[in-house]
Amino acid sequence: MTERRSEPASATARPDDRRHVACLLYPAYGHTLPALEVVAELVRRGNRVTCFVGDLVADSVAATGAEVVPYGVGLSAAPPLVDPTVDEMAEASLRLVVETSAACDAVAERLADDVPDVLVCDIVLHLCGGVLARGWGRPMVRLLPTFASNEHFSLQERLSVGADQIDFAHPAMREVENRLTSFRAAHGLSTDGQKDFFPGDTELSLVFIPRRFQCRGETFGADHAFVGPCVPQASPRPPETRWRPPGDGLPIVLISLGTVDNDRPEFFRACVAAFEGLPWHVVMTIGDKIGVAEVGPLPPNVEVRSWIPQAEVLAHAAVFVCPGGMGSIMGSLAFEVPLVVVPRHPEQYANAERVAELGLGLLLPAAEATGETLRGAVLAAAEDTSTRDRLREMRGELERAGGARAAADRVEALAAASVVEPA
Numbered sequence: 001m002t003e004r005r006s007e008p009a010s011a012t013a014r015p016d017d018r019r020h021v022a023c024l025l026y027p028a029y030g031h032t033l034p035a036l037e038v039v040a041e042l043v044r045r046g047n048r049v050t051c052f053v054g055d056l057v058a059d060s061v062a063a064t065g066a067e068v069v070p071y072g073v074g075l076s077a078a079p080p081l082v083d084p085t086v087d088e089m090a091e092a093s094l095r096l097v098v099e100t101s102a103a104c105d106a107v108a109e110r111l112a113d114d115v116p117d118v119l120v121c122d123i124v125l126h127l128c129g130g131v132l133a134r135g136w137g138r139p140m141v142r143l144l145p146t147f148a149s150n151e152h153f154s155l156q157e158r159l160s161v162g163a164d165q166i167d168f169a170h171p172a173m174r175e176v177e178n179r180l181t182s183f184r185a186a187h188g189l190s191t192d193g194q195k196d197f198f199p200g201d202t203e204l205s206l207v208f209i210p211r212r213f214q215c216r217g218e219t220f221g222a223d224h225a226f227v228g229p230c231v232p233q234a235s236p237r238p239p240e241t242r243w244r245p246p247g248d249g250l251p252i253v254l255i256s257l258g259t260v261d262n263d264r265p266e267f268f269r270a271c272v273a274a275f276e277g278l279p280w281h282v283v284m285t286i287g288d289k290i291g292v293a294e295v296g297p298l299p300p301n302v303e304v305r306s307w308i309p310q311a312e313v314l315a316h317a318a319v320f321v322c323p324g325g326m327g328s329i330m331g332s333l334a335f336e337v338p339l340v341v342v343p344r345h346p347e348q349y350a351n352a353e354r355v356a357e358l359g360l361g362l363l364l365p366a367a368e369a370t371g372e373t374l375r376g377a378v379l380a381a382a383e384d385t386s387t388r389d390r391l392r393e394m395r396g397e398l399e400r401a402g403g404a405r406a407a408a409d410r411v412e413a414l415a416a417a418s419v420v421e422p423a
Helices: 029-044 055-062 087-112 123-136 155-159 171-186 266-275 312-315 326-334 344-358 371-383 385-403 403-416
Strands: 022-026 049-053 069-071 116-120 140-144 204-207 225-228 252-256 281-285 302-305 317-322 340-341 362-363
Touching: 022 069, 022 087, 022 123, 022 403, 029 049, 029 055, 029 116, 029 140, 029 326, 029 403, 049 055, 049 087, 055 069, 055 281, 087 171, 116 123, 123 140, 140 403, 155 344, 204 403, 225 302, 225 403, 252 266, 252 312, 266 281, 266 302, 266 312, 266 371, 312 326, 317 326, 317 371, 326 340, 326 344, 326 385, 340 344, 340 371, 362 371, 385 403
Parallel strands: 022 049, 022 116, 049 069, 116 140, 140 204, 204 225, 252 281, 252 317, 281 302, 317 340, 340 362
Antiparallel strands: none
């Protein structure tokens, strides 16, 4: 039996000779789902993949063939704050630092004698990933399920998330600074302000959108690989269980509020009212927080499901109504389906604005979403032939981006490269 020793990374004994990829996934659907097919592709190529996960997505990750390791610490996957107060902003910042530093310690302990060749890390966990990669002398790949940022475009500035609501004198924010200072010092990083808290410019970033959709995409260099959405090679469901159109020839509109902030029966009731009696077939997914009875009596042309794979409906849809999660937008673009985006959170607004800027659909603020405005937006999106032309062009951009195979190529290239000296 091979002896395992706690020595520098380059000398650590290995369980086998396969290339080892460690993935730090953030336990939220919008972050993990885009990465699943990359993990699966790496496994198919014979790599040994260790994935750190939360309970929410553990089964889906296990299905890829990767080794699943729970973080063993709490990582919040709560929905984004809407109009946060000063206290909420401060407490959320503190929670992020506490949780990611605890995750860092858990991963470091688990991999102490099994250091990976490359570390793949969700953007939310970049602090954790950067510390580990530097200490091990290993390259790190960041996973971005949304827009990337550089000196020409800043997602934070675009969002302006509570920028005027952050009180750095707040007790929780003072605790954030204290914890960050201690954390950086413990791992040999600079203690000069926030210098090492945010990602640097030299890491490789896999961005799950095509360059054409990225704001100021032409300004990003080779350190950002815009691989586009990474979709499974086949549906995970048997053919007999997949959704099929009713066969009445009516145009289909898919309506979904995603997997997190979907406890809004009043929105779904407005959708029912919008299409009752119209020659459209409506498919609504409402999640597991409300029941069909809360949506109200359903007319014959409306069907409601708690959940359904979006791709099964988008393959037949004429319009997709969604709040603007990037995964939903990419799914719609992959099938050339016009969007009506009804955002509530700042990041959703940024995504929706980009959809509108590129002429791929319409933006309808959630506060303005009534039966009448929803109906008007869907009908307008469906009738705009120029939108269809732009969607066709964007689908070509998605296909050329390379998806999971391109992502796996970049990860394997880094893993095979020379190991840098540990910090």
